[in-house]
Amino acid sequence: MKEFLNSLLTGVDDKFIKVDEREILRVLETIKAVSKHKNKYYLNDGYICGKLDISSGGTGFLMPYDRRFKQDIIIENKNINGAHFGDIILAKLTNSKKARLHATVIAVLVMANETSVVYTKKFGMAIMGVNITNGLSIPLKASQKSLKTLPLGTVLKINNLDNDITEVLGTLDDPQVDEKISLAIYNKKDKFTKTCENEASSFGDSVDKSMYKERVDLTHLPFCTIDPIDAKDFDDAIYFDKENRVIYVAIADVSEYVAAYSALDKEAKFRGFSIYFPHKSVPMLPRSLSENICSLNPDCDRLAFVFKISLDSELNAVNEELFEAVIHSKKRFSYDEVDEILALKKQTDKEIQSWILPLFEITKKLKINRLKNGFDFRSKELRMTIDEGGHILATRFENETPSHALIEDCMLLANKAAAKRINRGVFRNHAPADLKKINLLLDDLALLGIEMVYESDLVSLIAKIQQKADEIGIREDVDKLIIKAQKRAEYSSSPNGHFGLGFDLYTHFTSPIRRYSDLILHRLLKANLANNKKLFDYLLLDIENTCTKLNELEREADRVAWDFMDRKFARWAMQNIDKTFQCYISETGNQTVAKLDDELKGARIFLENYNCPLLTKVIVKIKDVDLGSAKIIGKVIEKLDV
Structure with a gap:
């Protein structure tokens, strides 16, 4: 628009x-x-x-x-x-x-949103709604008499056209309302319509491979999946033919079940992405698809869209065959289990053990080759554990381990191979950082003792920055700043390359259960395989707007998850007013923000009237909490010399 x-x-x-x-x-x-x-x-x-x-x-x-x-x-x-x-x-x-x-x-x-989320508050003698996202008070389309029957702090969803109440979500003092607030702010839904559920369940629970004689039968190959221990849906499975140096990347064939313009497809397009909370997921597709017939569950036949990638002795992809298949995953591994296997601390199925160890050696070399033009950022993803009452039990950062790296480089091979097959469709592009952001990065690095001079070859410049950071032992902190200076990767109908990965062509092929972008791509690739140009062009209708919308939905899915964690941190902070915690400065500018870095990690604490360089370690006292906006206010009481 x-x-x-x-x-x-x-x-x-x-x-x-x-x-x-x-x-x-x-x-x-x-x-x-x-x-x-x-x-x-x-x-x-x-x-x-x-x-x-x-x-x-x-x-x-x-x-x-x-x-x-x-x-x-x-x-x-x-x-x-x-x-x-x-x-x-x-x-x-x-x-x-x-x-x-x-x-x-x-x-x-x-309209940015058809609805808003407010909580009731008394102003003088009147009850009004306070918008949770911006703190503005607004009159509600309800009588004062009816509003006064509700407890103060009642959370409401209202129609933005006339401020009419459409749903009562709960009360601010109830931790169980956090999930509802985070979803409602961005107009996300957990439940599916009956039409979608019926359509999804109509496919049953099992695959009869005799009905798919036109597909390649790979059920004899010992595929396996490798995912987080609490994963419920399995998009991808791998197998390595070590004798012929061939990697098979099998991806759930969601497009077989979700037809373009069906009720399921419209709902998936509206959602765009699955949303992951610490305690549950809000899937893009009904669970009878995402966790059942589409998911590459172990010990059962499943439909898959497969890349068979042959590597030469230098590990270049010399043949990338794409076809529809039936597979039978022999084992479902967690990352931790595979890490033990790779470290030779654990034995597994002999057939899988025979190929997973040599595949690991291959992917290590693939990564070395990839990093000649791309980057390796030591970023950690924050994980939160909550109890049944909705309160934080613990937080931890998830580090990349050998098993993560093994899977990542297999998926990157498939994503690159998919991007080569089309010249228009859905690509994943990442533009280089602009000059202004790089200069700000260099200023921040200078305060940390890393003096660098700007050079136009950003790949070389960033590599030199990371090398200096390694030398003085602050690589992880410096990588945070480099990532902050980067532009966000986005979807586009035309390929413009991926700066961070160092690829000229890149797309998303490997997660059609949880990303609508991949589902569109699967349909385009099938039309391409069938040489059906008419269908291919039909699927491309309005693709630019679809990519723009996907970028918006991706950001929203991230914000929903972050908002939920902010609300949990705010409840924790309410119980810790006037207590002190170790933090580091994560944002400067209009508002200085500290990140909690104590036994509990990751909470954002907004500091009043305080300025200092990024990454400075400080002791912060929690002064106040606004549960509505999930905002924690703190005061620095000590700057740490580290």
């Missing part, structure tokens, strides 16, 4: 306007914000489009799409006219003698 609204500045030809854009255009025509000249539509002078931000004080700030505006534009609260945080709006510039430009909201063109 941003591209369309921007293009109105230079004129949009009537014949190139898409369906969803035409709906917006009708709104703009109705309020006379656009004019038509020689079959082209232009935005009239004085109007401006952009995204709305709203401060905690209620003042709006329009971030214009028009690049001629170098600053955001102020919209006073009285001129917001019912628009919400994150909405794409049309505003009209107003006459003002003030230094900053001011505007009034004329129309909401695209």
Whole structure:
């Protein structure tokens, strides 16, 4: 939508306007914000489009799409006219003698969210709703009499059009409400419609391979899966033919069960990604698919989409055959079990043991080759354990182990192979960091004693930074800063390479149970295999917008998981007011943020009136907690010399 609204500045030809854009255009025509000249539509002078931000004080700030505006534009609260945080709006510039430009909201063109989450709070004699994401208080479409029957702190989901209450989620003081809040903020759903559930369960529980005679029968090969110990769905299985140096990467054939434009497909497209909480997952597909007939469970036949990748003596992929198959996973391993096998501390099935050890040696060499152009970041993923009451039991960082590396390089081979087969579709691109971010990184590194001079070869520069960090023993901390300076990897319909991995072509093929991007790709690859150009082109309809939406949904899925953990940390902090903990500074700028680095790790603590370099170790006292926003406020009482 941003591209369309921007293009109105230079004129949009009537014949190139898409369906969803035409709906917006009708709104703009109705309020006379656009004019038509020689079959082209232009935005009239004085109007401006952009995204709305709203401060905690209620003042709006329009971030214009028009690049001629170098600053955001102020919209006073009285001129917001019912628009919400994150909405794409049309505003009209107003006459003002003030230094900053001011505007009034004329129309909401695209709502960021159809709903909001609020909790009830008393203001004087009135009960109002306080928006959980921005702290703004709003009147609710309900009588004061009915609102007063609810306990204060009741969490409500409301319709953004008229502030009508659509659902009562629970109360703020109940830990079980956290999951509902995190999902509701981003309009995510846990349950599926009956239509989706019926469609999913219609495929049954088992695969009869005699019904799939056109598929390659690989059920005689000893495939295995390697996943976290608590995994419920298994996207991928591997097998290595060591005599011929051939790696088989078998991926759950979800597209066999989820047809394009079916009810299941529409729901999967709406969700985009599975969401993972510490205690459960919210799957993209119903569990009768994601944890059953689609999942490559052990000891049963399953449909798979397989890459058979042959390597030469230099470990280059010389043949990458793709086909539909039936496999029979012989073993379900956890990462820990495979680590013990690789360390020769544990024996397993002899047939699997015979190939998994030589495969590990192959993948170690593949990684060495890959890192000549890509990067190895020692980042750790935070894991949280919660009890049945919804409180934190413990946190830990999950380190990459040999088993993780083995699986990763097998999946990378398959993803690269898939990307080579199409020139348009769904690619995973990662652009190099821009000059501004690299210069900020170099400034931060200088404070840590790493003096580096900018060079245009970023691969070489980052390698040198990591080498210096290794020498002084702060590699993990420095990798955090390098990752922070990177751009985010994104989906696109055209290939632009993956900077972080050092690949010219890359896509996501290996997780169709939990990523819609991979499901689309599977359909495109099948059309390509069948030489069905008509179907291939049909599947590509509106692919640019689909990729844009996938990027948004991916960020939302991450935010839901982070918001949930923030809420658990906030409840923990409520029990630890005025206690002190060791932290390190993780963010500086408008607000300094410390990360908890004590027995419990990972909580963000917002510091008032404190500035110091990134990664500085400090002792922080917890001063206050806002359960609604899940915000922990702290004060530095000691700076540690380390």
